[in-house]
Amino acid sequence: MNFDKKKIKEYRGYNKVLKPKSDNLISQTNFGTPCGEYLRRYWHPVSLTSDVSETPKEIRILGEDLVIFKTKKNDIGLVHKHCPHRRASLVYGKTEDKGIRCCYHGWLFSTDGEILETPGENPDSKPAAKLRKTFKLGAYPVIEFNGLIFAYMGPIEKVPEFPNYDSFQIPGNTTRPYRIEYNCNWIQVLDAIMDPVHTSFLHGQSSGIQFSKGFAEVGEIEFFERGVQYLGCNTRRINDHVWVRVNELILPNFTQAGSAFAADGTKTRYFGRSSFTRWVVPIDDTHCVALAWGNFGERGDPIEYNNKEGCEKIEAGEIINRTQEEKQKSPGDAEAVEGMSSISAHKEEHLMPTDQGIMIYRRRIRKLIKNLETGSEPPQPQQKKGEVIKTNGQDTVLRVPKRNIDDRKFIKSIGSAVMKVQFDLENIPLKERDNNIIHKLSEMEKTGAF
Numbered sequence: 201m202n203f204d205k206k207k208i209k210e211y212r213g214y215n216k217v218l219k220p221k222s223d224n225l226i227s228q229t230n231f232g233t234p235c236g237e238y239l240r241r242y243w244h245p246v247s248l249t250s251d252v253s254e255t256p257k258e259i260r261i262l263g264e265d266l267v268i269f270k271t272k273k274n275d276i277g278l279v280h281k282h283c284p285h286r287r288a289s290l291v292y293g294k295t296e297d298k299g300i301r302c303c304y305h306g307w308l309f310s311t312d313g314e315i316l317e318t319p320g321e322n323p324d325s326k327p328a329a330k331l332r333k334t335f336k337l338g339a340y341p342v343i344e345f346n347g348l349i350f351a352y353m354g355p356i357e358k359v360p361e362f363p364n365y366d367s368f369q370i371p372g373n374t375t376r377p378y379r380i381e382y383n384c385n386w387i388q389v390l391d392a393i394m395d396p397v398h399t400s401f402l403h404g405q406s407s408g409i410q411f412s413k414g415f416a417e418v419g420e421i422e423f424f425e426r427g428v429q430y431l432g433c434n435t436r437r438i439n440d441h442v443w444v445r446v447n448e449l450i451l452p453n454f455t456q457a458g459s460a461f462a463a464d465g466t467k468t469r470y471f472g473r474s475s476f477t478r479w480v481v482p483i484d485d486t487h488c489v490a491l492a493w494g495n496f497g498e499r500g501d502p503i504e505y506n507n508k509e510g511c512e513k514i515e516a517g518e519i520i521n522r523t524q525e526e527k528q529k530s531p532g533d534a535e536a537v538e539g540m541s542s543i544s545a546h547k548e549e550h551l552m553p554t555d556q557g558i559m560i561y562r563r564r565i566r567k568l569i570k571n572l573e574t575g576s577e578p579p580q581p582q583q584k585k586g587e588v589i590k591t592n593g594q595d596t597v598l599r600v601p602k603r604n605i606d607d608r609k610f611i612k613s614i615g616s617a618v619m620k621v622q623f624d625l626e627n628i629p630l631k632e633r634d635n636n637i638i639h640k641l642s643e644m645e646k647t648g649a650f
Contacts, residue, residue, distance in 0.1 A: 220547035226565050227385045227543050229482040230263030238569045239452055240354035241578050243362055244481045245491035246342075247349045248377050252276060254295040262353060263484045266340075272297045277311035278351050280338035285318075313339035347377035348491055363581045365589045366630050367456060367477045373500050375477075375493035378511035380520060380534075386453070386488035387562075388537040388544050390480045393447050393455040394557030396421060396434035398536070403517045407530040410517040414438045414465030419445075420612035423557045424619065428564070428579055431592055432557045435615030438465030440601045442611050444618045448593035449561055450581050451568070453480045456593025459501050460514040463595045468645070470638040471622075473499045474593040475514045486542035490515060590626050590633065592619075598645040610650075617650040 229236045239262060246261050247268055256269040258281060265281040267290045277300060281289055288304035295301075299310040301317075308317040313336035321328035340351045343362055352359050382389050392398060397418065403409075404416030419436035428451040436443045443465035445458040456474035463469050478492030494511040496503045501514060512519045517532035527535050551559055568578045581589050596618050603610060621640045625633050644650065 220545045222385070222543045223387075223546040223562075225569060226562060227387050227546075228485055229386065230485065234569045234573055235565075236262055237354075238565070238572050238578060239482065240352075241358060241572070242354075242360065242452055242580070243343070243350045243352050244453070245348040245479050246278065246351045246481065248379050248491070249344055249347045249349055250377070251379075252349060256291045256293050256295065256300060258289075258291045260483050260487075261351070262482055264353070267291050267293070267300070268349070269293070269295050269300055271295050271299060271311065275311050276342050276344060276349060277309075278340045278342050278349075279309065279311075279313060283307060283309075284315075284335065284337055309337045309339075311339065312341075313337035346375060346493065348493070358577065360580045361582060361585060363454075363589055364587075365454070365477065365581075365591055366633075367474060367495070367591050367593075369630075370473055370495070370497075370499060370634075373473070373495050373497045374503065374506060375495055376506050376511060377491075377493055378508070378515065379492075380490045380512065380515050381483070382488050382490070382534060382538060383486070383542065384488065384538045384540060385485060385543045386480050386482040387546075388540050389488055389490065389533075390449070390453060390455070391558050392533055392537065393449050393457065394423075394430060394432050394561055395555065396432040396445070396447050396557075397554045399434070399445075402531065402533070402536055407517065407532065410513070410530070410532065411460050412464035414443060414463075417443075417465070419443075420608055420615060421554055421556075422612065422615055422619070423560065425560050425564070426623075427583075428581060429592070430557060430561045430564075431619070433615045433619055435611045436465055437602075437607060437611050438597075440599055441465055441468070441597050442600045442614045443595065443597045444615045445595040446593055446619070447557075448474070448591060449557075450589070450591070451561070451565065452578075454478070454581065455480065456591055458593065458595030461505055462501050463597055465597055467597060468599055469595060469597040470641040471499075471634060472595045474591075475501045476511075478515075588630050590630070592622050594622075596641055598641065600645070600648070600650075614650045617644065 226235050252268050252270050254270055256267045259266050259268055267281050268278045270276050283302040285305055285307050288302055292303040293300040301308045306319045310316055315332045318328045340353050343350045399415050400418045403411050417436040419434040422433045424431040430449040432447040434445050448456040455478045459472050460475040476492045476494055478490055480490055482488050494514055496506045509519050516534045625636050
């Protein structure tokens with residue numbers, strides 16, 4: 201069989217065999233790497249509270265092998281895996297009132313790493329006494345909050361205030377902690393939140409309807425960069441309604457969006473809040489974990505999704521434990537991002553205008569990393585001590601029939617107007633802000649003034 205010689209020249213597989221490089225500056229997060237040092241300036245969730253007990257558990261976060269445990273007095277410890285005496289693993293340690301005792305020689309460590317006892321040594325041993333006084337096991341401070349355990353893993357003199365987001369206290373919301381691991385680099389998972397277009401295809405066309413039919417509509421996209429907050433606004437026309445759905449990233453890794461199942465673009469909804477409140481945390485360079493709360497109630501997702509499978513669908517579009525055949529038939533976020541390989545070859549990407557959100561947030565992370573290398577500490581989400589951080593991940597559905605004008609421009613102007621309402625009311629007290637936003641959106645819908 202002969203090939204058409206003219207056509208065969210179009211094949212370029214051989215010329216593209218060499219794999220391009222990843223963006224190491226933002227993808228490598230182990231201790232001592234520039235991005236690893238940047239991430240260590242923030243509080244990150246590292247575990248579900250329900251996964252921590254008096255039986256020590258080994259975890260890996262930011263490339264470090266650690267042991268997390270609860271003392272018999274319910275204090276939580278997060279320490280380096282290996283005992284400093286002879287490097288035995290503390291995952292086999294025994295928890296007591298004051299801390300964790302190494303199984304090998306009985307050394308006892310407090311949750312902050314202090315060596316409390318070296319029982320195998322002579323009580324009068326000067327080397328043992330000196331070691332107990334001057335040396336500590338590596339340990340990190342932790343905060344347990346609403347079913348998640350957060351840790352700060354950076355220089356202790358740089359420890360920031362624990363961030364208080366407004367989504368921690370939405371009246372009427374019920375939250376459910378969840379944990380979902382991804383077998384790929386953290387940037388690949390984080391990118392999706394700044395890619396509102398993917399919901400139309402992955403969740404609404406390629407895999408069938410994973411959330412609601414309205415997701416399949418490709419809307420008008422607008423991005424906003426506001427300090428360390430990044431917003432991707434996707435405004436869709438659904439018959440006589442206009443659906444404004446806002447994805448949100450607050451650096452380095454806090455993410456929110458609109459609801460997954462509560463809105464389909466066909467019923468009026470004012471400032472519905474995020475289906476999840478979520479952090480994407482590197483485990484190491486080729487694995488990461490989403491630690492989050494699913495949000496359920498009048499302004500979150502329907503309460504019937506408040507279960508393990510519901511959280512998995514909200515997170516990734518599909519349940520996690522499926523056969524390869526099922527994954528190929530209906531891929532979700534996990535298949536999309538893990539399919540890029542364990543670390544995506546960023547240099548081979550061909551980013552387009554709809555990828556603007558990805559481009560601008562990556563560029564900012566690179567700048568913050570480089571600034572830190574020259575001694576400038578990265579900004580925290582809260583700019584003032586004790587402030588509540590206002591967030592904007594949401595969905596709003598307004599009844600706005602078509603007018604005798606360019607509808608694409610019209611619905612985009614509606615999206616911009618909705619965002620302006622949120623921004624204009626950002627500095628008023630939290631209890632008043634949501635009610636004022638809802639009132640303004642209702643008035644906007646009634647008057648048709650966009």
